[in-house]
Amino acid sequence: MAVTSAIKETAPVLSLQQVTKRIGGKTIVDRMSFTIQKGEIVGLLGPNGAGKTTTIRMLVGLIQMSEGDVFVQGHSIRNDFSNAIRHIGAIIENPEFYPYMSGWDNLKQYQRMDSGITDERIKIVTELVGLEAAMNKKVKAYSLGMRQRLGIAQALLGNPSLLILDEPTNGLDPAGIREMRQYLQHIADHEGISILVSSHLLSEMELMCSRVVVIQEGKYVTERDLHQGKEQSQLLTVKIRVDQLDSAYKISSAIHGVEVAGLDKERNEIVLSLQDELIPQVVAKLGEGKIKIYRITETKLSLEEEFLKWTGGSRIA
Numbered sequence: 068m069a070v071t072s073a074i075k076e077t078a079p080v081l082s083l084q085q086v087t088k089r090i091g092g093k094t095i096v097d098r099m100s101f102t103i104q105k106g107e108i109v110g111l112l113g114p115n116g117a118g119k120t121t122t123i124r125m126l127v128g129l130i131q132m133s134e135g136d137v138f139v140q141g142h143s144i145r146n147d148f149s150n151a152i153r154h155i156g157a158i159i160e161n162p163e164f165y166p167y168m169s170g171w172d173n174l175k176q177y178q179r180m181d182s183g184i185t186d187e188r189i190k191i192v193t194e195l196v197g198l199e200a201a202m203n204k205k206v207k208a209y210s211l212g213m214r215q216r217l218g219i220a221q222a223l224l225g226n227p228s229l230l231i232l233d234e235p236t237n238g239l240d241p242a243g244i245r246e247m248r249q250y251l252q253h254i255a256d257h258e259g260i261s262i263l264v265s266s267h268l269l270s271e272m273e274l275m276c277s278r279v280v281v282i283q284e285g286k287y288v289t290e291r292d293l294h295q296g297k298e299q300s301q302l303l304t305v306k307i308r309v310d311q312l313d314s315a316y317k318i319s320s321a322i323h324g325v326e327v328a329g330l331d332k333e334r335n336e337i338v339l340s341l342q343d344e345l346i347p348q349v350v351a352k353l354g355e356g357k358i359k360i361y362r363i364t365e366t367k368l369s370l371e372e373e374f375l376k377w378t379g380g381s382r383i384a
């Protein structure tokens with residue numbers, strides 16, 4: 068059935084559909100939807116309390132959804148849990164290992180629970196995370212970064228299609244974060260798997276991810292491709308210098324598709340985010356409103372400024 072397999076090839080590895088979690092009358096996650104394709108490293112980015120951990124806990128079945136569903140390789144977490152979950156490897160809290168046992172012996176423990184895990188597979192995953200030389204050392208002698216990588220190795224044992232890591236860089240220094248990024252990229256390339264990492268730090272996500280999904284107060288806000296050309300990843304923003312700032316604000320904000328990103332009262336400039344093709348309409352409407360335009364300049368918002376705007380000013384990084 069060539070048609071069926073072609074559809075499956077392009078189907079997302081992970082698809083959240085209107086996922087909602089209510090606890091005690093409070094909506095913690097509100098109709099969250101996004102997808103991850105094969106081989107992507109996606110960041111779930113949001114300030115503290117945004118709902119990242121709650122979302123991830125629902126993805127792996129640690130808590131139940133109130134509404135919506137999650138599909139992993141097309142399998143519903145709600146209706147086909149065992150088939151969905153076998154495609155996921157995850158580290159939700161800090162991975163626990165036996166400190167007085169070697170890395171190798173710790174991983175061997177998982178063979179007891181899953182006879183499908185071969186010694187060969189253990190070797191492959193330790194190489195993927197660069198721990199082959201440390202496998203005979205006791206875990207208590209590992210650095211935090213090495214322990215995190217052993218956790219990733221363990222999560223990879225079952226050959227998942229999707230690796231989920233909740234705040235994997237917590238406690239790592241910048242060199243450790245860079246190292247983690249290299250390993251994650253290596254894993255995504257070599258195993259062809261997708262990776263979802265959560266963080267409240269934009270700067271880390273920029274280093275590690277090809278795309279970020281921004282959430283705030285339990286809601287999906289937006290997503291951004293981070294490895295596209297800069298031109299595409301940034302909004303088109305124009306500054307317009309006018310004689311009547313308040314009237315310009317009223318007129319511009321009423322135009323569908325135009326967002327007022329700022330007002331500079333000293334310079335009498337209004338800053339608008341919009342599509343190119345709306346600029347003539349803005350100019351015409353301001354003209355109709357008898358507003359004099361002295362200058363229009365294109366400007367760029369940094370990624371940081373974009374995130375601040377999307378999240379209503381909450382600091383992410």
Ligand SMILES: Nc1ncnc2c1ncn2[C@@H]1O[C@H](COP(=O)(O)OP(=O)(O)OP(=O)(O)O)[C@@H](O)[C@H]1O
Nearest residue numbers: 090091095113114115116117118119120121122267
């Ligand atoms: N069991 C619970 N009962 C009540 N409120 C909860 C429960 N679990 C989480 N919350 C609340 O839901 C919100 C989201 O929490 P969550 O831990 O998912 O956020 P987060 O984005 O992971 O934040 P952080 O980065 O601080 O871990 C917070 O306001 C939290 O207090």
